[in-house]
Amino acid sequence: MAEHVTIVEVGPRDGLQNEPTAVPVEVRIELVRQLAQAGLRSIEVGSFVSPRRIPQMAGTAELLRSLPRFDEVIYGVLVPNEQGALEAVELPIQELAVFASASETFSQRNINCSIDESLDRFLPVMELAQARSIPVRGYVSCVLGCPYEGKVSVRSVVDVSRRLSALGCREISLGDTIGIGTPREASAMVRAAAAELPIDSLAVHFHDTRGQALANILACLDDGVRTIDSSVAGLGGCPYAPGASGNVATEDLVYMLDGLGMETGIDVSAVAAAGDFISRHLGRATASKVARALAVSAKQHSAL
């Protein structure tokens, strides 16, 4: 029997929040609908952050109220604090997510508080979630490097992961936020985390800033990781702008997993169609190489 891999689609949140222009709620709804129909069963659809700070995520409440329901599809939202969680739990969601960092400086600059303070801030979120039996996902950023500090110790990654788990997070997503890691480092980091937390509570989250994402994922699959974050069309950074740093494209990940004989329940062509839909809206070509290849007939390929 083929091994199952769960893909957590983060395009509608981590992807679109990093696009230079805000996408209207009705377009975000259609994107999520297409992703769910393509077979994705875990989709992070938005966040409850300040619309002044991140206008791309404004309207997440309206989005949740309007989203079509699919059996077994988990809609998740990111909440930075109790205020966000209070809003979120009144809406039809199946998961909350909180966001911490393995780097002290990144935590200060990104969410304006220390790592300790961020974990304190999550306490009321966890209590709210527990009271409603809503599972919580914990993100750990900068797991293979920090834009301010450079190297980040594996010890720090494991500590923050363990603390999020102790707070009640059912899953920890280990994020190479700046896409700087390579397979051996990714593997060492995952193994260290797996030495203290169950491997099936760990997810990996790679940005493809230096083209290493799929190779890193391959290494983490070898270590037993079976939950992987990705973003349709590689959303999260314009591929034509310097410094593009989108997430690994869901299409390219599903293609690799299909080839590895792993089962995801996801139709790669349907994901590519969803990627085409949102890329057209954004006015650019998809960053997924599989999606580009699907658009071309075999005979057009040039010789070696």
Place this chain on the structure above:
Amino acid sequence: MAEHVTIVEVGPRDGLQNEPTAVPVEVRIELVRQLAQAGLRSIEVGSFVSPRRIPQMAGTAELLRSLPRFDEVIYGVLVPNEQGALEAVELPIQELAVFASASETFSQRNINCSIDESLDRFLPVMELAQARSIPVRGYVSCVLGCPYEGKVSVRSVVDVSRRLSALGCREISLGDTIGIGTPREASAMVRAAAAELPIDSLAVHFHDTRGQALANILACLDDGVRTIDSSVAGLGGCPYAPGASGNVATEDLVYMLDGLGMETGIDVSAVAAAGDFISRHLGRATASKVARALAVSAKQHSAL
């Protein structure tokens, strides 16, 4: 001691021959010079094919006569037949390459003869090379799939590889011409070849058409392959055109190998500078993600 990996830079040949417009010889010379100075020790600089059929490779003789010499740098050229070899061996070259296919239909369509006929055609090339003590590299195309036939059997790949080796090729480069393979398939193919030929006579050559190249290379490194073809700036297909299918970018490969603790002798920043040079000439951004990331300061990276 760090393990050594040899990178065979194929950008000036396999890359530029697939670019829509021909690059002047003086620009090709400057590109090769920059690549050699970046530490690349094996560079395929051109081919002796019909300039009517492949105008991008016209002037390879002039290029070879004008190239600066660097200690330990091997300049190689592709020759399709005896006529090309006769021309090449009179010039300052250190390697010849011949090109066969694991797919019968691709052989017919790409070089207008059967696999058997192509190997016969290489006989006088091999004799000429042996008489001059020039090593010959043998390419095998379509090792993981063919644009016309679809699946290509591992048996066929191994047969053609063995026959090229028997003809006297000192190295066999196994090419996923259409960039269709995934790591498990790549690994199975390489292991089958390594069961009949010495592993250090095998190279791998991946196009990144579906974004799988680095993951495939990682799998092949695990199998013991230590020679890898790549192309500066991912030359070989415009990244902004549908159906782009350039080679894996040398910069992205070197970055991964550095992270794996493998030694290449290559300075990734200098390769990126060479990639910037040729990309500017071609009027487009580099397809190397590492090169793009190098161009951006750490502080501009967006948060997870």
